[in-house]
Amino acid sequence: MRIAFAGTPDAAVPTLEGLVEAGHVIVVVLTREDASAGRKRRVFPSPVAARAEALGLPVLKANRIDDEVTASILAAEPELGVVVAYGGIIREPLLSGPRDGWINLHFSLLPRWRGAAPVQRAIMAGDKETGVAVFQLEAGLDTGPTFVNRPVAIGADETARELLTRLAAEGVSDVLDTVTQIAAGSAVARAQDGPATHAAKLGTADGFIDWHDSATSLHARIRGVTPDPGAATTWKGERFKIHRVGIADATDLPPGEVQLRDRQVLIGCGTGALELLEVQPAGKKAMVASDWLRGVQDEGVRLG
Known part of the structure; x- marks a missing residue:
C-alpha cells in the first residue's frame, strides 16, 4: 500500500x-x-x-x-x-x-x-x-x-x-x-x-518520591517514571535520582532511612522497604547503590 x-x-x-x-x-x-x-x-x-x-x-x-x-x-x-x-x-x-x-x-x-x-x-x-x-x-x-x-x-x-x-x-x-x-x-x-x-502526560512531579508511601506503591511509581521524567528524592539538600529498586523483606526501617543489611542497601517506606539497586547523586553518573553507600557514611543516611 x-x-x-x-x-x-x-x-x-x-x-x-x-x-x-x-x-x-x-x-x-x-x-x-x-x-x-x-x-x-x-x-x-x-x-x-x-x-x-x-x-x-x-x-x-x-x-x-x-x-x-x-x-x-x-x-x-x-x-x-x-x-x-x-x-x-x-x-x-x-x-x-x-x-x-x-x-x-x-x-x-x-x-x-x-x-x-x-x-x-x-x-x-x-x-x-x-x-x-x-x-x-x-x-x-x-x-x-x-x-x-x-x-x-x-x-x-x-x-x-x-x-x-x-x-x-x-x-x-x-x-x-x-x-x-x-x-x-x-x-x-x-x-x-x-x-x-x-x-495523562507525565511531569517532573510524577517522579517525586514520598518515602511515607508503601513500598509496593513506590516500586510501581519508580518503574513507571523510568527513564522519563525519572524518579528523584533529595540527599543533603540536592536532587538524588533513583534508577532501579526492588521490593525488600524488611519492615522495621523508618521512611527514608538507608541501611546496609546482608549486602543489600535498604530504604524504609511507609509500609515495608525497598532495596536500592541503582542511584545517581547530584553531579555524578549513575552507579550501583552499594558503591554509593560505601563512599559515604553507611549508617544514619536518610533520603528525602
Whole structure:
C-alpha cells in the first residue's frame, strides 16, 4: 500500500522498518521537528526522522499539522495513514484524506489508558497487564474501533523503558497484519468496550518520591517514571535520582532511612522497604547503590 507514516520516538521506529521491509511504499514520513537534548543542548532529529532519512524516505518535520502540512501529505496520495506516537493531533481534512483513513498503534489494552503515557500509567497504577492495540483513528482521543486489542503481561520489575521497547517490537506484526487485511478488504474493527481511563502526560512531579508511601506503591511509581521524567528524592539538600529498586523483606526501617543489611542497601517506606539497586547523586553518573553507600557514611543516611 501507499502509506503515510507519522511517528517520532524510538518506539515508532520498529513499525516504520517493518512496513518498509514488508514492501509497502512509504510516500511520506511525518515527524516532529528537531529538538535540543543533553547538557550542551545540541539539536538532534527525532529517532524516526533519523531512521527515515537513512532509509531514503521523504521526511516532513512539523510540530503542528497546519494547512501546508496537510496539503503536502495529501499531495503524496497515501492510501492509508499509520501513526505510532507522533505527538500531535491529526484532524480533518487530513484524517479522512487517505482512502482507508489512519490506523494507530497504541500501547495499552483499550479503553484502559487512553492518552499520552499509557505504558507509564499502567505500571504506576500497579496493573499486571497492558496491551497492544491497533485502532481506526478518529476525532476522539484513542476512541476508535480496534482491529487488534490483545493483552500483554507486565513484568514484575519491568520499567517503562523496558516495557515500551518490548511492546514496540511486538506491535509490528499487529500493524502489518492489519494493513494486509485493510488492503484485502477483510479488516474488521470492533468498538471499544469497558470503562475508559486517561493516561495523562507525565511531569517532573510524577517522579517525586514520598518515602511515607508503601513500598509496593513506590516500586510501581519508580518503574513507571523510568527513564522519563525519572524518579528523584533529595540527599543533603540536592536532587538524588533513583534508577532501579526492588521490593525488600524488611519492615522495621523508618521512611527514608538507608541501611546496609546482608549486602543489600535498604530504604524504609511507609509500609515495608525497598532495596536500592541503582542511584545517581547530584553531579555524578549513575552507579550501583552499594558503591554509593560505601563512599559515604553507611549508617544514619536518610533520603528525602
